[in-house]
Amino acid sequence: MKIIQASNYTDLSHKAANIISAQVILNERSVLGLATGSTPIGTYQQLVDWYKKGDIDFSKITTFNLDEYVGLGKEDVQSYRHFMDDHFFSYINAAPTSLHIPNGKAADMEAECTRYETLISDAGGIDLQLLGIGHNGHIGFNEPGDAFEKCTHLVALNNSTIQANARFFHSIDDVPTHAITMGIKTIMQAKKILLIANGSDKQNILEKALYGPVTPFVPASILQLHPDLTVIYCYEANASSSKNKESSC
Numbered sequence: 312m313k314i315i316q317a318s319n320y321t322d323l324s325h326k327a328a329n330i331i332s333a334q335v336i337l338n339e340r341s342v343l344g345l346a347t348g349s350t351p352i353g354t355y356q357q358l359v360d361w362y363k364k365g366d367i368d369f370s371k372i373t374t375f376n377l378d379e380y381v382g383l384g385k386e387d388v389q390s391y392r393h394f395m396d397d398h399f400f401s402y403i404n405a406a407p408t409s410l411h412i413p414n415g416k417a418a419d420m421e422a423e424c425t426r427y428e429t430l431i432s433d434a435g436g437i438d439l440q441l442l443g444i445g446h447n448g449h450i451g452f453n454e455p456g457d458a459f460e461k462c463t464h465l466v467a468l469n470n471s472t473i474q475a476n477a478r479f480f481h482s483i484d485d486v487p488t489h490a491i492t493m494g495i496k497t498i499m500q501a502k503k504i505l506l507i508a509n510g511s512d513k514q515n516i517l518e519k520a521l522y523g524p525v526t527p528f529v530p531a532s533i534l535q536l537h538p539d540l541t542v543i544y545c546y547e548a549n550a551s552s553s554k555n556k557e558s559s560c
């Protein structure tokens with residue numbers, strides 16, 4: 312496990328973007344696992360900047376996002392598909408057909424989970440998986456529970472996750488109660504994992520995840536067992552908004 316302390320959110324974003332960029336330069340056909348949430352926004356901005364300068368070519372990558380809300384599609388501004396288009400996909404030269412996100416509007420959720428898992432394995436698995444961490448230790452939408460859920464599955468979101476993510480919706484009642492997420496096995500099979508955490512509000516859970524017991528009650532704790540995990544963190548005062556991320560730690 313490599314643990315890197317960033318000096319501020321910009322530094323964290325540059326470091327994370329550098330690792331993703333190196334991955335794509337070393338293997339232009341990289342399969343990237345991507346994450347949403349406020350933490351990776353700066354990483355995507357940096358990658359877009361380098362793309363615009365001609366420093367990086369995304370034309371041959373394939374991507375798989377971790378998760379999507381059930382009931383939301385591309386047209387919903389709070390969907391993760393919309394988030395990815397808005398922050399990354401619309402600005403780069405990746406082939407649209409190579410950018411995968413679970414379909415939150417699928418008629419048959421079980422079939423959609425199987426389809427997504429098969430797509431990932433058909434692509435040869437994930438080379439580099441980017442992760443954020445939820446306040447309860449979730450990765451993707453793998454919520455704390457009695458067991459590590461293995462493959463892509465349908466999940467009922469915890470109240471704490473619904474409350475944490477309500478900031479992106481008009482009201483808490485609009486937050487979907489369910490999501491499709493890659494499972495812990497899907498994530499752990501990635502060849503490399505890059506976990507990013509920003510804000511003093513993430514310090515407690517990140518320390519539990521990295522140094523506490525490996526337990527499904529802290530889903531991110533399983534990452535201690537991954538052979539190639541890099542963690543970049545910055546305990547900046549408040550990570551709740553992407554607008555306040557330029558201040559120093």
Ligand code: GLP
Pocket residue numbers: 346347348349350351377378442443444445446449450451452472476550
């Ligand atoms: C959501 C996503 C997670 C993400 C988490 C933390 O719940 N499903 O993948 O890691 O939010 O988000 P933030 O970076 O906004 O703290």
